[in-house]
Amino acid sequence: DIQMTQSPSSLSASVGDRVTITCRASQGINNYLAWFQQKPGKAPKALIYGASSLQGGVPAKFSGSGSGTDFTLTISSLQPEDFATYYCQQYKSYPQTFGQGTKVEIK
Amino acid sequence: QVQLVQSGAEVKKPGASVTVSCKASGSTFTSHHINWVRQATGQGPEWVGWMHPNSGDTGYGQKFQGRLTMTRNTSISTAYMALSSLTSEDTAVYYCTRGDSSGWSWGQGTLVTVSS
Numbered sequence: 001d002i003q004m005t006q007s008p009s010s011l012s013a014s015v016g017d018r019v020t021i022t023c024r025a026s027q028g029i030n031n032y033l034a035w036f037q038q039k040p041g042k043a044p045k046a047l048i049y050g051a052s053s054l055q056g057g058v059p060a061k062f063s064g065s066g067s068g069t070d071f072t073l074t075i076s077s078l079q080p081e082d083f084a085t086y087y088c089q090q091y092k093s094y095p096q097t098f099g100q101g102t103k104v105e106i107k
Numbered sequence: 108q109v110q111l112v113q114s115g116a117e118v119k120k121p122g123a124s125v126t127v128s129c130k131a132s133g134s135t136f137t138s139h140h141i142n143w144v145r146q147a148t149g150q151g152p153e154w155v156g157w158m159h160p161n162s163g164d165t166g167y168g169q170k171f172q173g174r175l176t177m178t179r180n181t182s183i184s185t186a187y188m189a190l191s192s193l194t195s196e197d198t199a200v201y202y203c204t205r206g207d208s209s210g211w212s213w214g215q216g217t218l219v220t221v222s223s
Contacts, residue, residue, distance in 0.1 A: 034211050043202060044152070046211040055210040056108060087152065091206060094166050096142065096154040 002026050002090050006099025012107040019075045021102045023088035028068045032092035035064055035073045038101075039084045047086075048073065078104070109134035111203050111214035118220045124191040127217045129203030136184035137161035139207045143177070143188045145199040146216075155201070158186060193221045 003026035013019050023033065031051035036044040046055045048064035051071055061076045075082055083106055088099040114128040129141060143155040156167040158177040165177045176189040186203060200216040 034206070036211070036213075043216045044213050046213065049206065049210040053210065089152070094154075094157060095168050096144075098152045098154075101151050 001095055002029060002093060002097050004088055004090055004097050004099040006088055006102055008102060009100060010103040010105060012105050013078050014107045015078055015080060017078045017107075019078055019082075019104060021073045021086055021088075023066075023071045023073070023099050025069045025071075025090055025092075029090045029092035031067050032090055033064075033066070033071050034089045034091065035062075035086060036089065037082075037084045037086055044087070075104075080106075108209050109205055109207065109212045111205065111212050113201075113203060113214040113217045116218040116220070118222065119193050121194055121221055121223055123193050123221075124189060125193060125219050126187055126189040127201050127203075127219070129186045129188070129214050131184045131186070131205070134207065136179075137181055139205050141177075141179070141186040142204045142206075143201060144204055145197075145201045147199040150199075152202075153199075155188070160186060190219075193219075195221050197221050 005024045033051045035048040036046045038044045047058050047062050052064045063074045085101045085103045087101050109131050110133045112130045117125050119125050137160045140157045142157045144152045146152045158165045160179045167175045174191045179186045198221045200218050202216050203214040205212050
């Protein structure tokens with residue numbers, strides 16, 4: 001199975017901050033990587049697919065980059081509604097696997 | 108993009124079986140795999156298995172082999188996940204998901220509680 005290592009596991013940031021989350025795959029996955037946001041008690045909300053393509057309806061403050069084994073999710077200017085847990089997901093091969101999540105909290 | 112609507116919460120006793128449905132709309136049902144993912148409270152997501160709605164082909168996570176069955180009814184664009192021999196460790200929210208050329212869609216989730 002492909003292991004996904006996400007970092008940091010949590011971070012504290014202020015409104016307006018630029019935030020970067022990284023995800024590393026244990027083997028190359030080309031660009032078969034998605035990012036999603038999850039708030040407590042809610043279903044995941046897809047943000048990015050294909051490592052860098054913005055999901056429809058998702059604001060442009062979210063961006064993704066990377067290919068192969070190393071990927072990043074960037075939030076350009078953190079807003080109150082962005083405080084949540086973020087996960088990466090590889091879909092290059094089955095079983096699909098997920099990072100352990102990054103909880104973004106208010107400083 | 109496809110919309111996925113799942114069936115409601117279930118409460119089951121240990122040893123019982125549960126079936127969760129996932130109805131797709133807004134896109135061709137048979138064109139892309141349907142995946143199932145579960146998430147226990149406070150935990151990260153865990154992939155359960157996949158099904159191709161056109162062929163009915165399936166692939167299951169190793170820990171679910173022998174007690175997981177995925178089926179579909181193409182006439183009503185609905186996928187089903189059935190899990191048997193339930194234990195308390197199967198208590199989780201179960202999601203159906205689908206990826207296509209415009210990204211990933213997730214159902215709203217179905218809480219399955221296993222309790223005596």
